[in-house]
Amino acid sequence: MEQRKLRNMEEFAVASGISRPTLSKYFNDPASVRRSTRERIEQALKQYDYRPNVYAVNQNRSKTKNIGVVVPNLADPFFSEIGREVELACLAAGYSPILLSSHGNPKQERDNLEALRSLKPAGVLLAPFGRVSDRADIEAFNRDVPVVLFDANIEGACEAFVGTDNFQSVDLIVEYLCRSGEPPCFFEMKSPSNPNANKRRQSYLESMQRHGHTPHIYQAEGEGWKFEAIGSIEGARLMSARAFATNTVLCSNDRLAIGMLSAAYGLGIAVGHGVGSALRIAGHDDHPFSRYTCPSLTTIGQDYAAIANRAASTLFRILDAETRLSEREETLFDGKLVMRDSA
Amino acid sequence: MEQRKLRNMEEFAVASGISRPTLSKYFNDPASVRRSTRERIEQALKQYDYRPNVYAVNQNRSKTKNIGVVVPNLADPFFSEIGREVELACLAAGYSPILLSSHGNPKQERDNLEALRSLKPAGVLLAPFGRVSDRADIEAFNRDVPVVLFDANIEGACEAFVGTDNFQSVDLIVEYLCRSGEPPCFFEMKSPSNPNANKRRQSYLESMQRHGHTPHIYQAEGEGWKFEAIGSIEGARLMSARAFATNTVLCSNDRLAIGMLSAAYGLGIAVGHGVGSALRIAGHDDHPFSRYTCPSLTTIGQDYAAIANRAASTLFRILDAETRLSEREETLFDGKLVMRDSA
C-alpha cells in the first residue's frame, strides 16, 4: 500500500506490468492464469491498493458470483444459526452470500426473490415458508435461477431439498418417550406455518400406531410466529383443563415447548422425568435456549451444519456443471435425541 | 406486463415514448420530473416489465442508494430485532439496506466494513463491538462514508450515536429493587464484549451510592457470546457458595440472567419477589425470551424501534444535507421498567 489508490484496472495494469485482459481473467478465476503470472499479480496487489469495481464487474455478466440466501425469519435463532453456516460455506467456495430474511411474512419472501433477481445471483438457497400458494412463484424463480431448498420442502419444486428426516426424528423421540414412561400426546399449532409441522404430525401418528398406542393430538389456536406465546396460552388452557390424555406431551417444536414450560411453571406443575414430576414435555429442534429452560428441554437436535453445508455444496455442484440436475435430489439428515430433564 | 421483457432503458424509452434521460431522472428521483410525465412513466411501468440494471446504475455513481447495516451478532435476538427495524426505516426512506452480521467476531466487523466499502454505500448504521482497538478502523471508514453508531457507543467517533441511557435505566431498576426488597448485587462478565456493560457497572455503583447502599459486584469468568452458559455456570458457582451479599441480583443483561435463572432452578432455589422466594434476579434488555423464563424475568425494556428509527433518520439527515454534522450528536432513550415475577 505504498502507492496512491488506483482508480481502475487499467491503472493497475500499467502499475503491475500485466495486461488488463489477463488481470480480468485473474479476478474472475485466479487459477486460470499461469502460476508465475498469478504470483506477480498477487505481489502487485500487496503493493497497490486496488479492487475491481463490483458494479462494473457484474454489469455485463449474466451470472454473478452472488448467492442469495433467503430464510423465513432471522429473529428465529434456528434460522440465524443455519443462515450463518450457509454464509460461511458460500464464502469458502468463493461466492458472495446475500442473506435476506422474510421476517415471517410470505409476501416478503416474494419480494426478496424479486430483489435478488435484479442482483443476478448465480444461485439461491431458500428456506421457504412452504405454503402451497407460494409454489408457483418459487418455481417461476427457479426457472431463471437455480434454487436449492433447505429446512422446509416443497415437494417436487426446485433443484434439490436438504433437511431433517422428520419421520426418523419424531419416531426416535416417540420411541424414547414410550420406553421411558407413558406414550406422548402431540401438541402443535392448528394452522402451522411450515410443512415440517405436517410431517411431524404424520410421523407421530404412524409412530404411535407402530408402537401400538393410541395417538392424541392437541392443536393450539393462533397465527403467526409467536410460538412461545401460543404455546404458553394454549398450553396453560389444556393443562388447567387436564385435557392431555397422558402425562407426556411432545411439542411440534421447541418454541412451543418453551412456552408450555413457562405455563407449567406458572401453574405450579412439576415438569420432568424424575419421581415427583407430574408432566413430561419434549420438543423438537434443539433451539439454542432449550438448554436453559426450567427444566432443560429434552428434544431432537438437528444437524444445522450438515444441512447448511449439503445445501450449499449441492448448489455449487449445479453451478460448476453449468447445467441443472438431471433429477431432483432430496437429502435428509437424521435428528439426534437430546436427553435433558424435561422428559 | 403484456409485452416482452425490455432489456434496457433505451427499449423502455421507445416503448413508453419518454426520452431516456428523463427516465433516468425519474428513476433517480421520481419527484424530479413533471407530475404528468411521472404518471405516464408509471403507467408504462405497469404495462411493460422493466427495471434499471442495478449494476449499471451504480457503476458511475460515487454514492449509491445503499445503506450498510452492521450488527455484532444476528444470532442475538436483540440485534435481529433492531436490525429489522433499521431495515424497515431504510426501505421506507427509499434506500436499500444491506444487513451484515459480524457473528460475534471483531475481525468480521472490519471485513464487513471493507465489503461495504466496495458497495459504495451512501451511509452506514453500525452497532459496533466498541472495543478500543477497533476505533481507528471505524474512524477511518467514517472518513469515507458517514457512519451513525447505535446500541454501543464509541466516544467521539463517527457522526452520531443513538442508544439507551444506561445511567437512567440501571438507576431505575436499582431504585425499584431497593424499594421492594434488599438492595441488589451486580452480576456481570469479567471481560465484557460491549461498552454498555461498563456503563451499567458504573451506573450501578453510582446509583447504589446515591441510595446509601454498599455495592457488591460479582464478575463471571468466560469469553465470547455464550452469555447464558456463562451466567449458568458462574451463577451456579456463586449461588452454591452463597457468595451474594444480598438476596437480590441485578444481571448486566438478560442473557446472563436467563443462564442464572436456569442454574437457580437446577439448584432448587426459589426465585421471585413473593413470600417463600429466596432470591430475586433481574436483568436488562427485555430479551424476547425473558417473558418465558421461569419465573418470568423482571428487566429493563429498551425501545428498539425508537433507537432504530432515530439512528436511521439521523443518517438520512446527513445524507440529505450532503454534509457532515457540524457537531457529533448523541441521543439516549430511556429504558422502561418491565416488572415480571423474578424480582
Add this chain to the structure above:
DNA sequence: ACTTTAATTTTACGCGCGTCAAATAAATAT
C-alpha cells in the same frame, strides 16, 4: 534447437446507464 501447445498482450468493441449541453417544447406569468 525446433515444433507444438498454452498463455499473454494488443486492439477494439460493447454493456446499461449517468450526465452534460444545446435545442425544443410545454407550462406559467405578464
Add this chain to the structure above:
DNA sequence: ATATTTATTTGACGCGCGTAAAATTAAAGT
C-alpha cells in the same frame, strides 16, 4: 398573445470492466 420559466428531448460522451480475435511470447515436448 407574448415573454419567461421550467421541463423534456436530442445527441453525445464516459464509466470500469468483460470479452473476442489476432498477434506475440513463453513454456513444454521431442
